[in-house]
Amino acid sequence: MFSSGNASNGKRPDAAIDFEAARREMVEHQLRRRGITDERVLQAMLTVPREEFIPESYRDLAYADAPVPIGFGQTISQPYIVALMVQSLQLEGHERVLEIGGGSGYHAAVLSLLAAEVITVEVIPELAEMARKNLERTGFHRNVLVVCGDGSKGCPEKAPYDAISVAAAAPRIPPALLEQLKPGGRMVIPIGEPDAQELRLIIKQQDGKIESRFLTYCRFVPLRLAEEPQE
Ligand code: SAH
Numbered sequence: 001m002f003s004s005g006n007a008s009n010g011k012r013p014d015a016a017i018d019f020e021a022a023r024r025e026m027v028e029h030q031l032r033r034r035g036i037t038d039e040r041v042l043q044a045m046l047t048v049p050r051e052e053f054i055p056e057s058y059r060d061l062a063y064a065d066a067p068v069p070i071g072f073g074q075t076i077s078q079p080y081i082v083a084l085m086v087q088s089l090q091l092e093g094h095e096r097v098l099e100i101g102g103g104s105g106y107h108a109a110v111l112s113l114l115a116a117e118v119i120t121v122e123v124i125p126e127l128a129e130m131a132r133k134n135l136e137r138t139g140f141h142r143n144v145l146v147v148c149g150d151g152s153k154g155c156p157e158k159a160p161y162d163a164i165s166v167a168a169a170a171p172r173i174p175p176a177l178l179e180q181l182k183p184g185g186r187m188v189i190p191i192g193e194p195d196a197q198e199l200r201l202i203i204k205q206q207d208g209k210i211e212s213r214f215l216t217y218c219r220f221v222p223l224r225l226a227e228e229p230q231e
Contacts, residue, residue, distance in 0.1 A: 022063040036083045044113040053106035085188040089163040100151030101167030105131030109140040118144045121151035154180040168223035169197045190220040
């Protein structure tokens with residue numbers, strides 16, 4: 001008698017996937033060939049096990065060239081977009097980085113390998129908890145702080161930041177984020193309408209002037225505001 005595969009041996013359906021090979025392939029085909037050139041970024045993307053940040057039912061899509069659902073209507077960004085965002089920040093290793101939209105914790109894990117300290121703010125408490133657990137299980141938690149709250153206000157307690165990475169779309173740059181960015185600092189943020197945005201690199205010059213450069217078209221989930229406390 002033949003049964004149809006995995007269920008019979010008690011293994012998860014993804015037990016047969018060679019995630020390491022899939023990760024190497026993703027770095028070669030989705031990143032290097034599309035112009036991600038920073039070796040530190042490529043190495044970080046090669047190191048972080050993306051499958052550990054994705055709900056079990058979607059793990060076979062861990063290295064797909066696409067965003068993947070992480071629950072609560074949210075998604076983990078396509079690997080290329082994560083790499084492009086991280087590369088644009090030009091991190092050297094000594095920086096304090098603020099991420100808005102912690103989600104699964106994956107992007108924060110990548111940042112943790114490239115900067116000294118990462119603070120990631122997530123508005124949905126269940127996702128903040130999931131990010132914490134994922135980061136701890138994979139060992140990337142040592143220099144990452146997960147804060148649950150409304151990231152459109154940044155995280156003034158730890159400001160200023162050398163770099164800010166925003167993983168949810170806004171119609172314009174939230175002023176608090178510009179304020180909390182150091183002079184000379186860089187921010188990546190999707191700006192535009194809910195269904196189509198431009199990923200932009202914002203550079204705050206030493207004299208406070210703001211330069212904004214177009215990186216690519218993109219589609220992120222909207223930046224939400226936390227509910228106001230009820231009277
Ligand atoms: N960087 C994440 C994916 C982010 S998806 C990862 O690697 O998995 C965007 C996230 O932004 C969602 O989890 C959403 O809940 C969160 N978000 C939306 N509005 C927010 C806000 N105002 N403050 C903090 N997080 C917010």
